[in-house]
Amino acid sequence: MGEVVAARPHGRLPEYRWLLPAALRDDPDAPPGPRSTRDWVIDTVGFLLALSWALLSTADLLQPHPDVLPQWAGTPQWLVLSDLLIGVGFAVALWWRRRWPVQLAAAALVFGLFSVSIAIAALIIMFSVAVHRRFAVTAVVTLAGVLNNAAFCAIRPEQGTTWLESFSWGVVIMTIVQLWGMIVRSRRQLVVSLRDRAERAEAEQQLRVAQARALERTRIAREMHDVLAHRISLLSLHAGALEIRPEASPAEVAGAAGVIRASAHQALQDLREVIGVLREPAAAEPPERPQPTLHQLPALADESRAAGVKVRLDVTVDRAADLPAGTGRTAYRIIQEGLTNARKHAPGTAVRVAVGGTAGQGLTVDVRNPLPVGRAGPGIPGTGTGLIGLAERATLAGGRLSHGRGPDGDFVLRAWLPWPA
Template identity: 70%
Template sequence: MGELTVSPAGRRTPEYRWLQPAELWETAERPGARRSTRDWVVDSLCFLVALAWTLVAGLDLLQPEPDIVPQWTDTPVWLAWADLLAGAALTTALWWRRRFPVQLAVLATVSGTFSIAGAIAGMIIIFTLAVHRRFGVTAVIAVASLAGNAVFAQLRPEEGVSFAESLAWSTVFLAITLLWGMVVRSRRQLVMSLRDRAERAESEQQLRVSQARAMERTRIAREMHDVLAHRISLLSLHAGALEIHPSAAPAEVAGAAGVIRASAHQALQDLREVIGVLREPASDDTPERPQPTLGELPALADESRAAGVRVRLELQVDDAATVPAGTGRAAYRIVQEGLTNARKHAPGTTVRVCVAGTPGTGLTIDIRNPAPVGARPAVTIPGTGTGLVGLAERATLAGGRLTSGRGADGEFSLTAWLPWGQPGVAQ
């Protein structure tokens, strides 16, 4: 058995895990690999059993009248000694049976043509071959062993037993050994295959979790970007007002400066949250993020009014508390982006925001503002030009739709519809 290492999934697995499952049992114990405690116990038992049989059979054959092993006719002394030495060699070789299963199986096949003392050791080696080598190699050795058994039955016939009966019994023992070894091999391959599948499934699950976390963090960062853009637009608007009216009353200047300071502080906080979401590694603790709802639209309108934007908000929503969180958050973002666009492209106009809906019919958001009068102001709020694209994507992902454009009278409209099912009905 190979040394144990820690796999990516955290499990302790053999060092030969770099092999594919189909090739795993084609490689036996590698040079320098240390045996486990179980291997030492199994190898010691095999060695002791084979050694006991070798001593009993070999010494009994050297006695004039053998009475323990079956009586073999015409066994000269030199053959009995050769039998004992072959059995001792095979028994000693059992310590390397995992490293050299094919070579030892060939040696066991050759010695099996004349040796009785090496029978148990030979069976153990054949069993090891069936466990650690594919069926093709095992089949070749099995055919060679059958031929060796036929030679043994011819060279050393047992008294009172015919050649066919002796060959049949040796074939039965060989078949049992091979089948047992192949069953063990198949079971080990099945266990390894199931373990590989489990580890692969766990790795894929961890990858999916990591991807989901990354996507969630990106989505959170995008939402924070919307909030940050709103703060900065207010900041730019107040700064522009101070630049246009430098002779305003000190109280107005102080008020505008206070709003600028507060907006800058909030924008800085939002920026820190965005950077924190993007930099912190994914963990089980979800980062804190703003979760606006439909009930925060009046506060959003008041914030825009404080910046000098004329906003007329109409909420015609039955039981706003039952609006799904995702729908309410999407509606808030759409209204927020609509107000931001109005401040950018139509300063000084009145923005009409109408949010209406009932469970079952959906939530309708309508934002309208007339075209600006006069020349375009010198101070403008920079933008990326993708705000409406992002809103359309958000509405689509929520299961709704969004349209925008300027009418024949020059009025710009932003209309969205979001699904709002019946309470208690799965969406």
């Protein structure tokens, strides 16, 4: 009747679930569910054992010569027949031992005061109590069983054996059965506990994966904010130039239209990438868009110059190839946002970009431009959160960022990013 079941990882029950007892598929203290195949086999074996003992223990006593078993000599025929009926009845009652173990144990203790054929069924019922009920209930039933055994040995003494010997053997057998049942219960509770812990760990792991995916998508969306803001600012700048210069030559109009078309095409391409990332479920290895670093700063400056912005780029980075990719990407985004803000709020001014640093001392980024005297063209709308996002990005990278009017009257965007040695 003992069960030995190993817990499987990730909280999943094995494919041979039908071999498990119902207690391992549900709460051991809850009402039992449908029997598994294993439960049917065990219940059938228990029923056959109890029924066989009931028939064997009374078969010889029902013969015309009861002295075949001298230890039970003188037992009335009606008592033997009643004993048989009681044994058969409790053998049948074993099919409900999981649902009402305590009630059946109480009934078995009452009839067990004078019944011999109930012995095997009573032991199986007491085993069920130890398996399916807590220790306090099991202890009370066991104590009642000991008292019942003492009374039975006095009411129906066995010839050739003292009361103490019969009582002692009954207590030993009952103790072994109860301890066995408590071991089975403890083992089942351990397996259920391990299964629950595995299920919780798997659920927490899935939650962490979902959170990681959401954070990654949020990060990509923020990246695309910087990229699209840069592209669209170029579109707005060239469109504004065409608007305020209706007398521009066809060549100038064609050049501006070419820049607008290229910037619009690139913005649509970037937008398509980020929408695809945010819409598609993340795979085992989600595709990532190319991330710019300091090596793309000349191209960024040339793009701004093509839009009519005067950009002076000064990069003095020692061993730039050793710069961490994350630090280089953060510096690129800071410079990109600085150029975008200069085109929005100070069109026509010269922007100076200085990048320098070495390993162990960190990387410094300085973007500055004179504050505008007047309005040179139509304003470019913005969300007003670009610098806030940059400050958050720099903080997450372990650095710091500041912006505002400098001592010389220029608007200064300055950042420091860590660069481990």
